[in-house]
Amino acid sequence: MAPLLEIRNLTVTFDTAAGPFKAVDGIDISVSAREVLAIVGESGSGKSVAMLAVMGLLPDTATVTADLMRFDGQDMLPMSDREKRQIIGREITIIFQEPMASLNPCFTVGFQIEEVLRGILGMSAREARARAVELFASVGIPEPEERLRSFPHQLSGGQCQRVMIAIAIACNPKLLIADEPTTALDVTIQKQILDLLVDLQEKHGMALIIITHDMGVVAETADRVVVQYQGRKMEEADVLSLFESPKTAYTRALLSALPEHATGGRLSTVSDFMVSHQGEEA
Amino acid sequence: MAAPEIVIEGRDITRDYTVRAGLFGASRKIHAVNGVNFAVERGKTLAIVGESGCGKSTLARIITLIDPATSGTLLIEGKPVDIAHERMTKALRATVQIVFQNPYGSLNPRQKVGDMLMESLILNTDASAPERRERAMAMLTKVDLLPEHFNRYPHMFSGGQRQRIAIARALMLNPRLLVLDEPVSALDLSVQAQVLNLLRDLQDEFNLTYVFISHDLSVVRYLADEVMVMLNGEVVESGSRDALFSDPQHAYTRKLFAATPVTDVGAIRARLARRAAASAGQKVEGHDSHG
Numbered sequence: 001m002a003p004l005l006e007i008r009n010l011t012v013t014f015d016t017a018a019g020p021f022k023a024v025d026g027i028d029i030s031v032s033a034r035e036v037l038a039i040v041g042e043s044g045s046g047k048s049v050a051m052l053a054v055m056g057l058l059p060d061t062a063t064v065t066a067d068l069m070r071f072d073g074q075d076m077l078p079m080s081d082r083e084k085r086q087i088i089g090r091e092i093t094i095i096f097q098e099p100m101a102s103l104n105p106c107f108t109v110g111f112q113i114e115e116v117l118r119g120i121l122g123m124s125a126r127e128a129r130a131r132a133v134e135l136f137a138s139v140g141i142p143e144p145e146e147r148l149r150s151f152p153h154q155l156s157g158g159q160c161q162r163v164m165i166a167i168a169i170a171c172n173p174k175l176l177i178a179d180e181p182t183t184a185l186d187v188t189i190q191k192q193i194l195d196l197l198v199d200l201q202e203k204h205g206m207a208l209i210i211i212t213h214d215m216g217v218v219a220e221t222a223d224r225v226v227v228q229y230q231g232r233k234m235e236e237a238d239v240l241s242l243f244e245s246p247k248t249a250y251t252r253a254l255l256s257a258l259p260e261h262a263t264g265g266r267l268s269t270v271s272d273f274m275v276s277h278q279g280e281e282a
Numbered sequence: 283m284a285a286p287e288i289v290i291e292g293r294d295i296t297r298d299y300t301v302r303a304g305l306f307g308a309s310r311k312i313h314a315v316n317g318v319n320f321a322v323e324r325g326k327t328l329a330i331v332g333e334s335g336c337g338k339s340t341l342a343r344i345i346t347l348i349d350p351a352t353s354g355t356l357l358i359e360g361k362p363v364d365i366a367h368e369r370m371t372k373a374l375r376a377t378v379q380i381v382f383q384n385p386y387g388s389l390n391p392r393q394k395v396g397d398m399l400m401e402s403l404i405l406n407t408d409a410s411a412p413e414r415r416e417r418a419m420a421m422l423t424k425v426d427l428l429p430e431h432f433n434r435y436p437h438m439f440s441g442g443q444r445q446r447i448a449i450a451r452a453l454m455l456n457p458r459l460l461v462l463d464e465p466v467s468a469l470d471l472s473v474q475a476q477v478l479n480l481l482r483d484l485q486d487e488f489n490l491t492y493v494f495i496s497h498d499l500s501v502v503r504y505l506a507d508e509v510m511v512m513l514n515g516e517v518v519e520s521g522s523r524d525a526l527f528s529d530p531q532h533a534y535t536r537k538l539f540a541a542t543p544v545t546d547v548g549a550i551r552a553r554l555a556r557r558a559a560a561s562a563g564q565k566v567e568g569h570d571s572h573g
Contacts, residue, residue, distance in 0.1 A: 034561070042471065042472060042473075043470055157334075186333035186334055186497060187333065187497055187498070187538060187542055188333060188538065188541040189333075190543075191540070191543075198557075202557075202560060202561065213470055213471060215471065215543075216500075216542070216543025216544070217543060218545075219543055219545040219549065219553075220543045220544075220553065223554075223557075239550055239554070240547065240550055240551060240554060243545060243547050244547050253472065254471060254472065255545070257471050257472045257474070257475040258471065258500065259474075259475075259478065259498075259500040259501050259503065259504035259505075260503065260504075260544075260545065266479050266482070267475035267479055268475065269472050269473075269475045269476045269479070
């Protein structure tokens with residue numbers, strides 16, 4: 001079966017005062033329908049930039065090139081912005097790390113979800129209201145009718161993230177990208193949100209890409225994992241083999257840096273690996 | 283050998299905040315910290331675990347002598363301390379220091395690293411300028427930074443390096459007690475490992491006592507000797523790390539454990555099996571509905 005999203009040799013270069021900077025350097029990513037892919041890496045690994053490039057959300061200073069970018073059988077590279085918008089925001093949606101910052105503080109959350117339903121799906125106000133209640137209920141927001149009248153600041157971080165998820169699944173997307181969806185949340189709320197994402201993914205048969213730096217989140221959600229480091233793909237494996245027998249030294253270093261994997265005294269760090277790795281290359 | 287020395291002890295510590303409901307509304311009291319008891323021995327680490335709003339950072343501010351407690355007694359090295367009614371002394375300030383969560387916010391962007399380290403010496407000691415400089419340089423190398431970092435500004439450092447600067451600054455007065463308020467939660471995994479290693483080394487070297495605030499149980503398990511779990515301003519469970527991790531008693535502690543992601547292969551295998559079963563179930567259902 002052809003993958004839902006297939007990207008080959010994606011490169012993103014930023015123009016900076018110090019000259020061009022390659023944030024993503026020739027990455028291949030593919031995700032199949034009904035699959036949960038985790039992209040894991042530390043800050044600066046280009047994990048978010050790669051997905052923002054697909055969504056067309058990068059600033060003008062970024063240059064995006066790829067040999068292939070295909071979604072659901074359609075080649076996205078030659079598309080005009082107008083054509084792209086048929087896909088982005090409908091078939092591919094994204095949620096971000098800071099739910100409070102992603103919502104507009106000046107409007108009720110109800111207005112913000114109904115805006116999507118009316119604007120993109122062309123629903124009437126009445127239909128949109130009914131569907132919004134349904135969506136809020138499906139992401140586990142209690143008293144959805146009352147909550148529609150709330151402003152973002154009246155909701156907790158976890159509730160805001162649920163609102164974001166409700167907006168993201170409003171158009172029944174084929175692919176949901178979650179960029180560090182739980183980093184700002186408490187651990188019990190994190191668990192609820194991750195369970196919700198995987199639950200919705202299974203129920204709606206979406207594909208889900210989770211971008212994270214947290215190996216725990218990877219272990220709890222992913223089918224397949226891409227490990228990125230400094231703009232390059234270090235390793236790609238199904239989740240079990242990644243944790244069972246990591247192939248690259250970098251993944252091993254990441255796993256042994258987990259506090260729960262500490263054996264007695266010290267934690268190993270990635271710089272331990274970098275020294276030996278440079279030795280290997282020389 | 284003498285009985286273990288208690289560096290810090292809290293008895294029935296309570297902190298209330300008064301919140302006014304609107305302009306004319308009646309004010310109401312919130313117990314941010316409610317009747318908390320604890321004691322930490324020299325050279326040991328007490329971890330305070332809880333989620334946002336549980337009062338752990340309020341407690342950290344009370345222990346660090348930033349805010350006074352509304353009621354209760356705080357004893358530092360056996361002596362009661364009451365900053366609400368007595369002047370804060372320089373000696374006391376040198377006893378307890380704190381490292382905050384966000385090293386991007388806790389370092390003054392316009393101050394050079396060296397000046398930052400020397401400032402507490404100027405304020406709290408009589409050290410001469412050359413001596414201050416020498417001590418700051420020595421501290422830089424202690425936290426694995428380099429002497430040439432002395433004249434740089436915070437923006438020139440990565441998150442992990444900044445947190446090391448914050449740790450160095452906290453250690454300049456040779457405190458007995460260091461309060462660490464989520465010191466690694468803003469850091470990448472591998473950088474987190476470096477900072478945790480550093481904290482361990484420093485504790486061994488200076489026989490430091492830590493009060494470690496965290497919501498991350500895997501970090502707590504790595505660093506703590508004693509653990510205290512807080513919920514809504516109250517301690518729901520406390521005990522030695524091994525006892526608490528092997529046999530959590532309170533329902534909330536168990537809930538925290540259940541929510542913490544596990545990375546062992548057995549758990550992943552079990553999750554994948556559940557997932558396969560669920561999707562197989564769905565397919566069968568789908569098949570039935572077609573047939």
